[in-house]
Amino acid sequence: MPEFVEVEAYARTARPVIGGTITGIDVRDERLLRRAEEGYDAEVAHVHGVVGGATIRDVRRIGKLLLLDLSGDRTMALTFGLRGWLQLDGEIARADGTRRTREVREDHVRLALEIDDEHELLLEDLLRLATLEIDVDEGRLGVDVLELDKSTFRDVLAGSRATIKGLLMDQRRIAGIGNLIADEILYQGKADPRRTASEIVGDDLDDLWTGLRRTRRRVLERNGSHHGVLIQSGSRERGESCPRCDVPMERVKVGGRTSYFCPRHQR
Ligand SMILES: [Zn+2]
Numbered sequence: 001m002p003e004f005v006e007v008e009a010y011a012r013t014a015r016p017v018i019g020g021t022i023t024g025i026d027v028r029d030e031r032l033l034r035r036a037e038e039g040y041d042a043e044v045a046h047v048h049g050v051v052g053g054a055t056i057r058d059v060r061r062i063g064k065l066l067l068l069d070l071s072g073d074r075t076m077a078l079t080f081g082l083r084g085w086l087q088l089d090g091e092i093a094r095a096d097g098t099r100r101t102r103e104v105r106e107d108h109v110r111l112a113l114e115i116d117d118e119h120e121l122l123l124e125d126l127l128r129l130a131t132l133e134i135d136v137d138e139g140r141l142g143v144d145v146l147e148l149d150k151s152t153f154r155d156v157l158a159g160s161r162a163t164i165k166g167l168l169m170d171q172r173r174i175a176g177i178g179n180l181i182a183d184e185i186l187y188q189g190k191a192d193p194r195r196t197a198s199e200i201v202g203d204d205l206d207d208l209w210t211g212l213r214r215t216r217r218r219v220l221e222r223n224g225s226h227h228g229v230l231i232q233s234g235s236r237e238r239g240e241s242c243p244r245c246d247v248p249m250e251r252v253k254v255g256g257r258t259s260y261f262c263p264r265h266q267r
Contacts, residue, residue, distance in 0.1 A: 001064070001080075001081060001082055001178050001179075001227065002064060002080045002081075002082070002084070002085075002124050002178075002225075003176060003177060003178040003180065003181045003219075003225040004063060004064060004144070004145050004146065004175075004177065004181075004216075005095050005181075005216075005219045005220055005223070005224055005225050006062070006080070006085070006095070006224060006225060007061050007063075007064050007065070007066055007080065007097040007176075008061055008146075008220070009085075009092070009094050009223065010061075010066055010080065010085055010092075010093075011059050011060065011061040011190065012087040012093035012094075012095070012097055013085075013086045013087065013088050013092050013093040013099075014059045014066070014068070014086055014088060014121060015059050015092070015121055016088060016119075017056055017059075017116075017121060018026065018056055018057070018058060018059055019055070019056065019057075019087065020055070020056055020115040020116045020119065021054070021055050021056075021115065021116055022051055022052060022053065022054050022055075022056065022070075022114070022115055023114045023115065023116060023117045024052075024112070024113065024114030024117075025047070025048055025051050025052050025111075025112070025113055025114070026111070026112040026113075027044050027047060027110075027111055027132070028043075028109055028110050028112065029110035029111075029125070029128060031110075031115075031128050032110050032111060032123075032125075032130060032131060032132045033131075033132060034131055046126055046134065047076075047132065047134060049077055050070065050076070050134050051070065051074075051075050051113070051134075051236055052224075053071060054070035054071045054074065054091050055070065055071040056068055056069070056070060057069040057070060057071060061144070062138060062141050062176075063081070063141050063142075063143065063144055063145070063171055063174075063175025063176035064079060064171070064175070064176055064178070064211055065077055065078070065079060065136070065138075065175070066078045066079075066080070066086075067136075068139075071087070074134060074135060075134070075135055075136060075138075076133075076134060077132070077133045077134075077136035078111075078130065078131070078132055078152065079096045079130060079131045079133075080123075080124065080125070080129070080130050080131020081125060081128070081129055081130055082127070082129065083122065083126035083127050084086075084123065084125035084126065084127070084129060084130045084131075085123075085124055085125075086121060086122065086123055086124075087102060087104060087121070087122045087123075087124055088119060088121050088122075089118070089119055089120055090102065090103070090104060094159055094221065094223040095219075095220050095223045095224070096221065104122060104124070105124060105126075108124045108125060109122050109123065109124055110123050110124070110125045110127050110128065110130055110143070111123040111130075111132060118159055123150075135235050140171075140172060141172065141173045141175040142156070142170070142171065142172050142173040142175050143156075143172055143173075143174060143175065144175050144176055145175065145176035145177055145212075145216060146176070146216065147173055148212070149175060150209050153174075153209055153212070153223050154205060154209075156173050156174060156197075157197045157198060157200055157205065158198050159198070159202075160173065160196075160197040160198055161196060161197070161198060162196075162197055162255075163193060163194050163195065163196065163197065163255060164186065164191055164192075164193060164194075164195050164196070164197045164200060164208070165182055165183075165186065165193035165194070165254040165255055165259055166197075166254060166255035167197040167218030168182040168185060168186070169182050169255065169257065178225065178226045178235075179228065179257045179258070180228065180230075180231065181215060181216075181225050181228070181258075181260075182221065182259075183184075183228075183230055183236065183260055183261070184215045184219075184225075184228035184230055184231075185208070185211050185212045185215045186208075186211065186261060186266060187211070187228075187229065187230055187260075187261065187262065187266065188210070188211030188212075188214050188215050188229070188267055189207050189208035189209070189210065189211025189212060189258065190204075190207045190208070190211065190266055190267065191204065191207070191208050191211070191266055191267070192261060192266045192267055193252070193254045193259040193261050193266075194252065194254055204267075213243045215228060229243060230254065230260060235249050235260060236249075236260045238251060242262035242264065242265065243263055244262065244266040245262055245265050247263065247264045249260065249261065249262055250262075250263050
C-alpha cells in the first residue's frame with residue numbers, strides 16, 4: 001500500500017492542472033466506487049454531476065488520501081492500492097518533485113480526467129484497489145505525518161493504550177504511515193513494536209521522535225517507503241540480521257500486521 005511519500009508524489013503529479021477545468025471524466029471501473037450505496041449507475045451519475053465541468057481549485061494530500069478541491073465547494077478524494085498511481089500526460093512525479101515519463105497501460109486505467117480539453121490525468125491501478133469518493137469526511141483522519149510536531153506526537157502517545165506499532169498506523173491518530181514506514185520508524189527510534197504507546201516517555205520518547213523525523217526525511221529524499229534501512233539491508237526478511245547489531249531480526253504480528261524488529265536495540 002502506498003504510504004504518505006508515494007501519495008505526496010501523486011499530488012505533485014497532479015498539481016500542474018490546478019486552475020484547470022475538468023472537461024471530461026471517464027470512470028472505467030465500478031470497483032473504484034465501492035461506497036456506491038445507491039447502486040453503481042447512480043453513483044457514476046453523481047460523480048459525473050459533481051466533477052464534470054468543475055474547476056480544480058487545489059490538490060492536497062492528507063495522510064494516504066489525495067484530495068482534489070473542486071469549484072462549488074466539492075472535493076474528490078482518491079485512495080491508492082499497491083500498484084496504483086496517477087499519471088499526467090504520460091508523466092509521473094517523484095516525491096522530490098522531479099518528473100519522469102511512463103508508458104500508459106490502457107488496460108490498467110480506472111479513471112481518466114480530461115482537463116481544459118488538453119491534459120489527461122489518469123489513475124492507473126493494476127490490482128483494482130483504488131477508491132474514489134466525493135465529499136469525504138476529512139475529520140476521520142488524524143494529523144498528517146509531515147505536519148506532526150513533537151508536542152502533538154507526545155500527546156498522541158500519551159492518550160493511547162494501543163501498541164506503538166498499532167498507533168503509528170492508526171490513520172485516525174496520525175495519517176500517512178503504513179507498515180513499512182512504521183517498522184522503519186521503530187527501528188530508527190529504538191522501540192519494540194509491541195510496547196504500549198502511553199508508556200513511551202522521557203529518553204525513549206526522544207529517541208522515537210528522532211527516529212520518526214529521520215525516517216520521514218529519508219523516504220522523501222529517496223522517493224519512496226521502500227528505501228528505509230530495513231528494506232535496503234534486506235532485514236525485513238526471514239532469517240536476516242540487524243545491520244546495526246548483527247543479531248537475527250525478530251518477526252512478530254502486531255495489530256494484524258507483520259513486523260520486523262531487532263531484539264537487541266529495539267526495547
Ligand atoms: Zn539492532
